Amino acid sequence: MRVPAPSADPSPCFAPVAYVCGGARRHRPGPTGIASQVYARVRLDPVVGAAIADAYVAAPVRDERAYSAYAAFCRQTLRQYHLLVGRPEFGGLGVAVRIVDEDPYADVESMVHDVRRRRLKVWASAASGNPHPYLSDGENDMFRAVHDVFGHAASGRGFDRHGEEAAWLKHSTMYSPLAVRALTTETRGQNCAQIFRYGGDRFAEQKAALLPRRFSDPRLVAAAATEVRPSAPG
Secondary structure (H helix, E strand, C coil): CCCCECCCCCCCCCCCCHHHHHHHHHHCCCCCCCCHHHHHHCCCCHHHHHHHHHHHHHCCCECHHHHHHHHHHHHHHHHHHHHHHCCHHHCCCCCEEEEECCCCCCCHHHHHHHHHCCEEEEECHHHCCCCCCCCCHHHHHHHHHHHHHHHHHHHCCCCEHHHHHHHHHHHHCCCCHHHHHHHHHHHHHHHHHHHHCCCCCCCCCCCECCCCHHHCCHHHHHHHHHHCCCCCCC
16 A cells, blocks of 8 residues: 555656556456556546545445445455466466565556566555455455556556556456445545545545445546547656
8 A cells, every 4th residue: 555646747657567468358357448548648637536535534434335345356356366476377477476564665667677577565454554444454465466566567557646546447447347346445535535635644544335336437537538638648
């Protein structure tokens, strides 16, 4: 878990990691309808971000109505983790994951440097002092690993607020619609709360709840990004 940079200017894009993109295509439940170039165009509108932050802060810490989404999210995250660390001769990506006690990467470039060499460090959930009300520490660690790889390394976007939005959109293609609702709370919701309500100074309290459906629909973000025509890459 990391606090996304609040800057209005998106950090530069980088070339998505090819073997990761190939693995994501093999895994995802079905066609996404999202062209690969869309991820470079994604921007988080601050008005939308503030509304998502308000919804996250207002949500209960634990809501039984979210449990079916979280159960699906956990099952699908586990399959993604097995893909990530599995041996290449058996269809896995062969990434060696290490759980460490402090944030291992100062920037996305350092993380991608490791991923290109099929290795990844993950900041241990147990070290954060912010326990999850549904996920175990091990499940949370597995999610952090797959999100860094299948969200950031596969989208070519960093850890600023726009990059986190693109990573959520990219990673959503690997989850079912039900599980995407939990993914949205875990990424889009927490990130927006950190940026727009806590000023990037502290992590948002982790929750097992669902945000309004309009905040969990990747099609809305993809459509908006398709309409953007940036004057320069990144």
